Amino acid sequence: MAAFTSKDVARIAGVSQSTVSYVMTGKRPISERTRRRVLDAMEELTYEPHSGARALAGRRTQVVGLVVPFGAGGETLALLPFIETIASSARVHDHEVLLVTADEGSAGLRRLAGRALCDAIIMMDIEEHDDRVPVAAALSVPVVLIGVPADPAGLHCVDLDFEAAARMAVDELADTGHDEIVVLGYTASAMERGLNFVGRVLRTVRRQARVRGLPLTVIEPVERGREAAATVADQLLARRTGGRLGVLVPHSDTIVPLLHALRQRDVVPGRDISLIGLSSDRAAEQSDPPYTNVSEEPRDVSRRAMETLFWLLDPSSGVERPAIDLVAPRLTRRTTVLPAPSH
Template sequence: MTAVPGRGRTTGEQVTIADVARHAGVAASTVSYVLSGKRAISATTRERVLASVRVLGYHPNAGARALASRRANVIALVLPLRTGMQVPVVMQFATAVVTTARRHDHDVLLVTSDEGPAGLRRIAGSALVDGVLLMDVELEDSRVPLLRELSLPSVLIGHPTDSAGLSCVDLDFHRAGEVCVEHLAARGHRRVALLGAPAAVYARGTGFAHRTRAGVVAAAARAGVDAVALPCEEGPAAVRADLAALLDRHPDVSGLVVQNESAVGPVLAALPMLGRRVPQDVAVVAICPDQIAEQSGLSCVAVPAEEIGRQAVGLLMRRLDEQPVPEVTLLAPRLTVRASTAGGRR
């Protein structure tokens, strides 16, 4: 069987780099340089080669490409699929990572975080991946010492207490907590409460939960606002019970900060049942993905999962290329004001 000029090969035949070279009228090495970017090629020649690639439908062989570059062209993403973590939000991060990795010609191997340091050793020893992204980072994360020992490049989505020698990216959750309290204080609320992540998340020492709580407490102290913080469990019944207990102990709470995506809807549903109107009696602001808040008319500091995922992959690609990267990249929180905090305290 023969190829039809300008139309690619007959079904079942693999287009080779030699075919592309013949079609473009250049040497096979020139095609290789265009595709790898390892040598400067004139713009005219480059465009001619890329046009031939498109016409012939050439796809570089992944195995050959990996042998040539000594890379697997795969990165691992360690996902936190365990108690207290919201799977829809985790998958937003994962989708952003996968989409961005493909733009860098990498695939993504998904790994769960329950294996801890042993899982990282297994990944590093397998030679299946070029680098790793870790989510669900704890303040005293047991994986961190190992990351400093391994030659496997890594980026953390989140940051431990000691980030020396690491590369981390996250929302500035401490500042996010502060922004929420400052917003409520500016509207005259003098008693606020944080309904945080489930207790298991705090017990693990998960960074984002502890940093948000610290930000809420710090901003309240500066503003002369009384603040109380407590975990909030999952499920409508548990949320209502936690909220009822809070308002029973602190009936003068007039501002709520919610940092638990699964609790947002149940909180807004339970408040009227407990005799509190939103926002007349209780103003509510959340730290959650913006699409969740927008559906409910809820003021929020958005968790920018897509942006964090993009930046994490970008940082990892720079580490793979042995370029310098910052230890910690924190995204500034952005507050969107909606009906749930409209007006001021009366």
């Protein structure tokens, strides 16, 4: 017989997992209508909260499953801050981390939950239309997504607010009097797979450029490496027609090779053109030259994801977490954006 949990009750009743907890414990007032839906769902599933909770506690593995995009075109170095922070947060809660590669797909998720290998799962590398999401939503253990798919299927999602980051970058170039924006798009692999942040960034950039009345060109795909950066640098120089050109690079692995290619062509960001990168503050500060960036802080995102995960494991342990939790970005001005023209 299947061992149902409060998450299953929440899904059937159409409420949050914390609401199920409040109905069972009476810690907060719940409307009679909502209370009836929860009780009906418990009866439908033959869910027994007290004995079930004790059984679940006795089966705890003290392990968090982490599904990461190794072998799926992911950038290994970019994953390290996520993995380090998740592992550190797990240790604080007396848990270990079990890595599962994303190329295992839904089978890897079922293996984790079906064999009782972990208490909860963090999933990364989320596609906009991700076949794993409905599978994850049906598992008996809590699952938190780092990323926001088109349909989260009731799962909790934590991510950078990529829409706000895109608006922030476009507004900075508009406010400093630029005449045109060029966005360097993502790799062919990222676009083909439909990674959730790709669409979120590009749609918002296009929308905000229209709002601000700025001509916009998206160069895509843009592959990794110096050779691709050199090609892009030549394309950018061909677009210089005497106006103020602003370049937005929404993926950090292209920024340093592009700066190198521009330097070889005697083009100085902040003097000849403008450049804004979406990257961590650390990467922007350590670059030569340091570039203006909109923060992409993986450690903040990972920390919030783990807070959500452990709250799902024990809803009474803290403040209720939002279903979609977006980390606010911030823009830091350095040397690579032309100052606004004086009037």
